[in-house]
Amino acid sequence: MKNLKMYFFALVLVSFISCTKEDDKSTENVDSEMVGANMTADFTSELDFNSGIDIASNNSSYSSKTTNEASVVPACATVTVNNTTPGVFPKIFTVDFGTGCTQNGITRSGILTITLSGYVMTNGSTMTIERSNYYVNLRKIEGTVVYTNExxxxxxxxxxxxxxxxxxTLPNGAVFTHSGTRTVKQTAGVSTLLLGDNIYEVISGTHTVNRPNGSTLTSTIVEPLIKKYACNYISQGKLNLQGTVLDGxxxxxxxxxxxxxxxxxxxxGQTYNVNL
Incomplete structure (x- = not known):
């Protein structure tokens, strides 16, 4: 009888531990900072891509397309280029936002270096974006982004x-590292002479965000992310998020x-509102 009781107790204990592990993701608080960091990674990449598209258009490095609309690069930013000869590449643009430059509610500071290997719309050309002491709405953004035309x-x-x-790096000191690959296509505005009607869709790819404490998050495209040139933010689309705590x-x-x-x-089944 004693052995039977011990066996029963061990069985209950194992069952409890197993259920506890399975319930971890439902009982822990959702890591909203991790979700926000994932949003920031996509947001800043597309924001900087818009800047590159804008600069290329205004410096005969896009194609024959021109724009008469307000630039996504604020007038308070200083743009310089290593050579101004049309058709000569690489072109290296330096965008200096100084100590703070605000447009459409987005404040940027620091420097973007954008290198074009050829015309942006030409197959095989690359746009390389590098950040130096670069901040977007008080978040420090680092890393290199390469757009390869395919x-x-x-x-x-x-x-x-x-x-x-x-x-x-968030204003509160929280740090996240991240990397990944996405596929982006243009679905509107290709045939017009304006940039303002351009619409881009992030159609596939995965991205991984990590905290220094070891927790991770991988995001995968479920429905294409819609990014309008005329809008600062991603306006539609869905990501599947899988991580140490997150599952949704x-x-x-x-x-x-x-x-x-x-x-x-x-x-x-809970829902959480998140904003940048």
Whole structure:
């Protein structure tokens, strides 16, 4: 009888430990900072890509397309280039936002270095974006982003976006490292002479964010992320988020131009509003 009681106790204990492990993701608090860091990684990459597209257009390095609309690079930023001869590459642009430069509610400081190996819209050309003491809305953004043009159909330009050595430091001192690859295509505005009607879709790829304490998060495209040139933010699309604590879907909404998203946590069905 004694052995039977001990066996029963051991069985209950094992069952309890097993259930506890399975319930970890549903009982722990959702790591909203990790979700926000993941959003920041995509947001800043596309924001800086817009800056590169803008600069290329204004310096005869895009194609024959020109723009008469407000630049996404603020007038308070200083833009310089290593050579101004049309058709001569590489072109290295330095965008200096100084100690603080604000446009459309986004404040940037520091320096972006954007290197074009050829015309942005030409297959095989690359746009390399490097950050130096660069901040976006008080978040320090580090890392190198390379957009490689892989267009096979001129009506649907496409790039592979590769981010390496990414690092985000929040105002409270929290640090995240990140890296990943996405595929981006242009789905509107290709045939017009304006940039303002351009729409880009991030259609596939994964991205991983890490905390120094070892927790991780991997995001995968579920529905294409919609990024309008005329909007600072990703306005639509869904990501599947899987990590140490997180297990759910990040939904960017119904194509409104705002900085809001909703996270749906699968284990317990709770929803959380997230903003940049």
């Amino acid at each position: 267009t096979t159909n001129v009506a649907i330009p496409q790039w592979t976006r590769t981010l390496t050595n990414g690092k985000i 879907v990040l939904d960017y909404g119904n194509n409104n131009c705002d900085n809001l998203a909703t996270y749906y946590h699968n284990p317990n």
